[in-house]
Amino acid sequence: MQQNKPLHNQIPKRNQLYRKVLIKLTLETSKMYHIEEMRTRLTLNEQSLSNVHTTDFPGSYSGYNDAWDSRKFISNFRVKIISIDDKEMQFDMIGIDASIANAFRRILIAEVPTMAIEKVFLYNNTSVIQDEVLAHRLGLIPLDVDARLFEFRQTDDLEGTAEDTLDLELNIKCTKNPSAPKDATDPNVMYKHHKVFSGDIVWIPKGNQSDVSCVKPVHDDILIAKLRPGHEIDVKMQAVKGLGRDHAKFSPVATASYRLLPEIKLLSKITGDDVKELQSCFSPGVIGIKQNDQCEEEAYVVSARMDTCSREVFRHPNLKDKVKLSKVKDHFIYSVESAVGLAPNVLVSESIKILMTKCRSFLRELDNAQDKEMDTQ
Amino acid sequence: MELRPHNFKMDNTKHDLTKPISDLKEKWLLLPEFLKVKGLVKQHIDSFNYFINVDIKKIVEANKKVLSDADPNWYLEYLDIHVGQPDVEESFTVTRAVTPHECRLRDMTYSAPITVDIQYTRGQQRVIRKGLAIGRMPIMLRSSNCVLNGKNAAEFAKMNECPYDPGGYFVCKGVEKVILIQEQISKNRMIVERDRKNLVSCSVHSSTHEKKTRVIVIQKKGNFYVQQNALNEDMPVCVVFKAMGIESDQAIMQLIGTDENLMSLFAPSIEECQKLEIFTQLQASRYIGSKIRRQRGSWGFVRRSRTDEAREWLATTLLAHVPVIDWNYYSKAVYLSLMIRRVILTQLGQLEVDDRDYYGNKRMELAGGLVSLLFEDLFKRFNTELKKIADLTIPKPRAAQFDIVRHMRQDLITLSLNNAISTGNWVVKRFKMERKGVTQVLSRLSYISALGMMTRVNSQFEKTRKVSGPRSLQPSQWGMLCPSDTPEGEACGLVKNLALMTHITVDVEEEPTKRLLFNLGVEDVYMLSGEEIHSLEGYMVFLNGNVIGVTCDPENLVYTLRLMRRHGYLNDFISVCTNRAHRTVYISSDGGRLCRPYIIVKKSKPLVTSEHIEELKRGMRSFEDFLRGGLVEFLDVNEENDCNIALDESLINHKTTHLEIEPFTLLGVCAGLIPYPHHNQSPRNTYQCAMGKQAMGTIGYNQQQRIDTLMYLLVYPQAPLVKSRTIELINFEKLPAGQNAIIAVMSYSGYDIEDALVLNKASVDRGYGRCLVYRNQRCILKRYANQSFDRVMGPALDADTKKPIWRHEALDADGIVMPGMRVQNKQVLVNKSCPLQTSVINKEQPPQYQDTPSSYRGPIPSMIEKVLVSSNNEESFLVKMLLRQTRRPELGDKFSSRHGQKGVTGLIAQQEDMPFNDQGICPDVIMNPHGYPSRMTVGKLLELLGSKAGAVEAKFHYGTAFGGDNVEVLSKVLSDHGFNYLGKDCLTSGITGESLEAYIYHGPVYYQKLKHMVVDKMHARARGPRAVLTRQPTEGRSKDGGLRLGEMERDCLIGYGASMLLLERLMISSDQFEVDVCGKCGLLGYDKWCQLCKSSKEVATLKIPYACKLLFQELTSMNIIPRLKLKPYNEV
Incomplete structure (x- = not known):
């Protein structure tokens, strides 16, 4: 006992010290890990989301260097195009702050100019559709034209020029089909031109417009009005360049939006019956099943990308604590659907150009302000 | 359609296992079939059909003869009456069938001629005339005489009518009018009530075609009295019994009941009669006669003896609905004795008081019944007019023979009916009935508001009274009236709406039922003494509130009656129910009862099986077949109380008699x-019921054809997900x-x-x-007595440009606005001018005209949707313009x-x-x-x-x-x-x-x-019009009025002490006026001169509100002198 006593006293002391260091070290690493987690991931909890905000500026966390580093940014920033065709495009934008990513979305919706019918001159409309409603419907028809070739029209200009206005015409009259059988009840058989489609709109080139482009509605099968024999629509239209901010008809995208890349972490091994249950909690293809070392079925995450974040797993008490759902804060899965003639990639690059112009003009303003300040001093 | 968990309760699986009944999940399919024949607005149509096809003939039958005092040989007899198809008189003697929509557009009444076949004497000849028009009857849309009756959707479209429009309303002067369902306490039924002094009384409202009377049996100091309006004072009941020929006190007592309690309570009343020394019928009659209020006869009043008057009173006024045949009052005596018996038993606590708000005690009055009341009154008036004419004309020597047909004018009936429907004032002189607001304009804000209006039930209760009873939800309302749909505020609980499956009965002939009852072993009251009536094994049998007789086997009687009804030997809507407390069987066949269909359950099994439903699905069965097959029957509120109704199959037990078709039908349309x-x-839910009626959307397939005063439509309406x-x-x-x-x-x-x-x-x-907002503007071009007429001129041209002036820019060459044009505030729609001289014919000078253009008013421009040029009934030109605005939220x-x-x-x-x-x-x-x-x-x-x-x-x-x-x-x-x-x-x-x-x-x-939109409400004004009388700014947005600084706002400013602001707001900005006041006499002067003092010495000028000056002058005119005491302000 006596021999043991000093030992007993010493060892704990040393141990304590050792433990302190160890705790400090683990604290440090776990803190780092935690901060990293907070910086880059938002967590989907059962009732709410946490860490949704961007902390991508210096001084957000003590002991963490968040200073802007353009080299770091360049090395991190990536754009990956997932799929693209002339109507729709999906791409990943990785390593950028939400505000910038959102700026592109906002610009795409509201600030990329397009051409749309703005003025409707009604010469005759004997259909059941009211003049204003007809004009409204015509306005919403997307036109297949590159708005970059045109200028904005002056507000006081009523005529328009070849540089800023497209002239269109819709002239249609419904008649009885003389060759229809007498007992026909189908309006398609009984009448001619009883449906007015966007394809019936005719472009009248103005000046040298026909050399530059060819204008027609993007879709030929948009139903504008239904007619009956004797009804007639005779309108002339002017399409001008405009911004989605002013009216939704000028918005070039059906939708432009993004979502964050989901991330699923299995906190513990999930085996046995739970595997199938887990699989059913996510979109197909998210959770895979593999044979593990113990020859059991074990669940693993194949790809969280497809998950719709329905959080179904939280409804299963046995699985709830074994899964962590989060999203990568700087990984934006963009999807842009073009509504007008331009391809979505063109629209995106347009939006980037617009943002750049804005930045440039902002910088210019700043310079001017600085100059002015200098002048006054 | 398939995804419908029938029962949301948790434990239905347990029941399903034990029940052998296969699922009846699709029993709701009965509903669309039901709605094809009954329900929703069909009750309006049914009641109107009953009136124009049956009731009108009865009315004529009851008033068929017109005789004259002047010539006993002269007579006029109505043989038949007929309501035709709606038509319009296009010009003299040219008539043509008309559609409801044409009437709507042309401001006409959708009405049909009423024709009669008559037989009358012309001189010595007897003449029969057929198809003689006596007036025009407004026709309810979709009724049996309406052109829409039995038409398909394509035919509806041809007539510009919406196939989903419910009908059931009238088109009167181009306005759609609904006769609201009126709810009232049921007629000819005893109601036992307790008054404020805790005394029990029994009242009966008797109503026959001739008379409406009210009799109450009351208690006063332990005696029983009969209270009636025609009597000066309350009449002891024994006197009434004696006057009815029941002279023996024992017989009276036996009629009431010989139970000891009854006897001890009734004894004082017999004693009172003794004290009055009335023992015989004659004495009693004399006594009653002396108490009868003498009517102030206007003319030709024949004074009768007191006994005659008493006899008349007993026969026709007291309990008028109980028939008296050959002056035999026995059944009336029995009825009266029952009333007394009920009062005593209630006093003793053996019976409960009746509930006035109970729906079994209520009757709904529908369009048919109301129009019938009116028509009967008019027809009687029409006949008295004819009689008057005959009386006056026949004695006069004339060249031509007196021909009554020449004096039968159509306008009395036509105008009165039209007037009643378009104003909603129901005046029936013989019942002293004067009701207001019976009809309302059909609200066409949305389809739902129109439909909701057709199911509305109006209560006769005063809206101002603060009683909760009639307003609160009644348990007997279940399934009959919607528990949610009632307005908020003053009409809350008084205006109700019918539930989805409710049907309101029409009158059914009493006689066959009566005969059947006697055949089923009911013993006639006339044959029975009081002792027999109240014997312990007997149940009394009532038919529509009248005592028919007594049966010994009530169960069997009720069972047989129901069996016969289910098999179609008795009308579907005759209700049979036993009241064990009253020991009576009540049978009702009167109109206005609320009823709804139920599936019959026998031996714990619903008679409707899934096979039946399968047949229904395949279209092989209709609702009628279900009724005829005795699978489904209608129960009214009283009979419902006598049945055991299961809400769904799982709740069926051995006692169950009926099964609910679908529980959601207890709600109404809204x-x-x-x-x-x-x-x-x-x-x-109540709020939504009110708001659903204000929602805009679509109002019908013919919405584009309509020219309504105000119509809101949605551009892109959607069906709910x-x-x-x-x-x-x-x-x-x-x-x-x-x-x-x-x-x-x-x-x-x-x-x-x-x-x-x-x-x-x-x-x-x-x-x-x-949304689209449509408004109409109309313009009528008249023709005047001197052959001059309103004219419409083309647009005025600007002298320089030769273009129409701005105000006339929207006009077409004919002076009426062009469809498709946009009109702005103050632009002219119809360039009308009126002649200055309209009465005198002046041939020398061409008539002079004054411009009276119909112009557009409104801050927001409108489009002209369409212009209708037509003529109305008075053959004046009618121009209707439909204006449209499109509004985005x-x-x-x-x-x-x-x-x-x-x-x-x-x-x-x-x-x-x-x-x-x-x-x-x-x-x-x-x-x-x-x-x-x-x-x-x-x-x-x-x-x-x-x-x-x-x-x-x-x-x-x-x-x-x-x-x-x-x-x-x-x-x-x-x-x-x-x-x-x-x-x-x-x-x-x-x-x-x-x-x-x-x-x-x-x-x-x-x-x-x-429908509430900002553009319709926004309003501001700086300067603007003022009222003529007070010179204060006008009130209200429509008159470009000022915004009032009200009393409470004034109080705030007073409290704050902002006196100058107050002065400015209340006087300077309002009606400041300079007056001259004489400092000496204090009266108002004029032009610096006091007329009283004849001097201008002390006249001072000051500023007061014009309203104040007006008050002074008005007071002066009433001989009150307001004197203003003036002092220089520095001397105060």
């Missing part, structure tokens, strides 16, 4: 639109009023407090909530969901600022979550889930009351499609681009746009 109403707090059975049944999907908006339940921007909504600008741009426009959750637009946000979900969907509407906790509209939450599930599955879900798709099913659909089980999405803020910290409840909800 409440039927609400999805999951059984999950809402009940006032919310969550519908209910009621919605399908009433075709709301085909004529919807609202749009499915994607809503996000979240806070946004602070412009959403107090239920305000945030709208997405892009949605608004694309047509969400866009703006700040302050009112929207509402279907759960009584209304809100105004607080902000219209840019699409890029709106939050969006992972798929890029951004909401159309953002609603603040604070709307939920206090309102507890769980139904709205469920609707969102249902719509969202419906949207992802591309199908409609059901939110039918007491059923509807299960939440678990809906949530499963969502999670199967990768959405959150609870309907909450991860949304990203459109402003910051970061995820929102909360999951957002997000999905489609059906939203209605309500």
Whole structure:
């Protein structure tokens, strides 16, 4: 006992010290890990989301260097195009702050100019559709034209020029089909031109417009009005360049939006019956099943990308604590659907150009302000 | 259609296992079949049909002879009466059939000629005339005489009529008028009540074609009296019995009952009679005669003896509905004795007092009944006029023979009927009935408001009275009247709406039922003594409140009657019920009873089986077949009380007699639109019932053909994603009023407090909530007595440019506005001018004209949709113009969901600022979550889930009351499609681009746009018109009025001490006026001169409100002198 006593006293002391260091070290690493987690991931909890905000500026966390580093940014920033065709495009934008990513979305919706019918001159409309409603419907028809070739029209200009206005015409009259059988009840058989489609709109080139482009509605099968024999629509239209901010008809995208890349972490091994249950909690293809070392079925995450974040797993008490759902804060899965003639990639690059112009003009303003300040001093 | 968990209760599986009955899940299919023949507005049509086909003939039969005092040989006899098809007299003697829509457009009355066949004497000849018109009857749309009767949809379209329009209203002078259902206490029934002194009385309202009287048996100091309006004082009952020929006290006592309690309570009344020394019928009659109020006869009043008067009173006034044959009052005596017996038994506590608010004691008066009352009165008046003419004309020597046909003028009946329907004032002189507001203009705000109006029930109660009884929900209302649909405020609980399956009966002939009763062993009262009537084994039998007799085997009688009714030997709507406490069997065949169909259950099995339903589905069975086959029957409120009705199959036990067809039918039309109403707090459903009527949408397939004074339409109406059975049944999907908006339940921007909504600008741009407002303007061009007429001139041209002046810019060459033009405030629509001289014919000078243009007024320009040039009934030109405005939603426009959750637009946000979900969907509407906790509209939450599930599955879900798709099913659909089980999405803020910290409840909800829009209400004025009398600014927006600084605002300023502000607001900015006041006499002078003092010495000028000056002058004119005492301000 006596021999043991000093030992007993010493060892704990040393141990304590050792433990302190160890705790400090683990604290440090776990803190780092935690901060990293907070910086880059938002967590989907059962009732709410946490860490949704961007902390991508210096001084957000003590002991963490968040200073802007353009080299770091360049090395991190990536754009990956997932799929693209002339109507729709999906791409990943990785390593950028939400505000910038959102700026592109906002610009795409509201600030990329397009051409749309703005003025409707009604010469005759004997259909059941009211003049204003007809004009409204015509306005919403997307036109297949590159708005970059045109200028904005002056507000006081009523005529328009070849540089800023497209002239269109819709002239249609419904008649009885003389060759229809007498007992026909189908309006398609009984009448001619009883449906007015966007394809019936005719472009009248103005000046040298026909050399530059060819204008027609993007879709030929948009139903504008239904007619009956004797009804007639005779309108002339002017399409001008405009911004989605002013009216939704000028918005070039059906939708432009993004979502964050989901991330699923299995906190513990999930085996046995739970595997199938887990699989059913996510979109197909998210959770895979593999044979593990113990020859059991074990669940693993194949790809969280497809998950719709329905959080179904939280409804299963046995699985709830074994899964962590989060999203990568700087990984934006963009999807842009073009509504007008331009391809979505063109629209995106347009939006980037617009943002750049804005930045440039902002910088210019700043310079001017600085100059002015200098002048006054 | 298949996804419908029949029962939302948890334990239905247990029942299903034990019950052998196969599922009757589709028994709701009976409903559409039912609605084809009865229900909704059919009761109006049925009652009107009954009137024009049956009742009118009875009325004529009862008043068929017109005799003259002047010539005993002269007579006029009506042989038959007939109401024809609606037509219009186009010009002299040219008539042509007319459609209701033409009447609407041309401001005419949709009416048909009433023709009679008569036989009368002309001199010595007897003449028969057939088809003689005596007037015109407004025709109810879709009634048997309407042109729409039995037409198909294509024929409806040809007549510009909507096939879903319910009909049941009249078109009177171009206005659609509904005769509201009037609810009143039932006639000819005993009602035992306790008054304030806790004394029991029994009253009877008797009503026959001839008379309406009221008799009350009351107690006073232990004696029983009969109270009646024609009597000067209360009449001891024994005197009445004696006057009716029951002279022996023993007989009287036996009639009332010889039970010891009865005898001891009634003895004082017998004693009183003794004290009055009335022993014989003659003495009694004399006594009664002396108490009868003498009528002030106007002319030709023949004074009769007192006994005659008493006899007359007994026969016709006292309990008028009990028949007296050959002056035999026995049945009347029995009836009176029963009244007394009931009072005593109630006093003793053996019977309960009757409930006035109980729906078995109520009758609904419908269009047919009301028009019949009016017509009978008019027909009688018509005949007395004829008699008067005959009396006056026959004695005069004349060249031509007196021909009564020449004096039969059509306008009395025509004008009175038209007038009553268009004003709603029902004046029936012989019943001293004067009712106001019987008819109302059919509200065409939306299809639902029109339909809702047709099912409205108006109570006769005074709205100002503060009694809760008639207003509160009555248990007997179950299934008959909607528990939710009632207005808020003063008419709350007094105006009600019929439930979906309610039918209101029409009168059924009494005689066959009576004969049948006697055949079934009912012993006639005339044969029975009092002792026999009240014998212990006997049950009294009542038919429509009259004693028929006594039966010894009431169970068998009731059973047989019901059996016969089920097999069609008795009318379907005759109700039979036993009242064990009263020991009576009540049989009713009168009109106005509320009833509804039930499935009959026998031996714990519903008679309707799934095979029947299968046949129904295949169209091999109709509702009529179910009735005829004795599978389904109608029960009225009284009979319902006598039955054991199971709510659904699982609740059937050995006592059950009937099975409910579908529980959701206990709601009405308006409440039927609400999805999951059984999950809402009940006032919310009531609010929605009121708001559904203000929602704009579609009003009918003929909406584009109509020229209404005001019509609101939605440009893009949608059928709701969550519908209910009621919605399908009433075709709301085909004529919807609202749009499915994607809503996000979240806070946004602070412009959403107090239920305000945030709208997405892009949605608004694309047509969400866009509406059309139609208004009409009319112009009548008259012809005057001197052959001059209003003229319409083409547009005036500007002298220089030769173009029409600005005010006439919209005019066509004919001087009437061009369709398609846009008109602005003060622009002329019809360039009309009136002649200055309209009475004198002046041939030398050409007539002079004055411009009286019909011009457009309104701050917002309108488009001319169409112009109608026609003529109305008076053959004057009629120009109707339909003006249109298209409005997109703006700040302050009112929207509402279907759960009584209304809100105004607080902000219209840019699409890029709106939050969006992972798929890029951004909401159309953002609603603040604070709307939920206090309102507890769980139904709205469920609707969102249902719509969202419906949207992802591309199908409609059901939110039918007491059923509807299960939440678990809906949530499963969502999670199967990768959405959150609870309907909450991860949304990203459109402003910051970061995820929102909360999951957002997000999905489609059906939203209605309500008629309250900012443009119709916004108003401001700086300077403007003033009222003539007071010189104060006018009141109200329509008159460009000022905004009043009211009393309370004034109080605030007084409290604050802002006296100069007050002076400015109340006088300087209002009606400042300079007056000259004489400082000496204090009266108002004029032109610096006091007329009283004849001097201008002390006259001072001061400023007072004009209203004040006016008051002084008015007081002066009443001989009150207001004197103003003036002092220089520095001497105060």
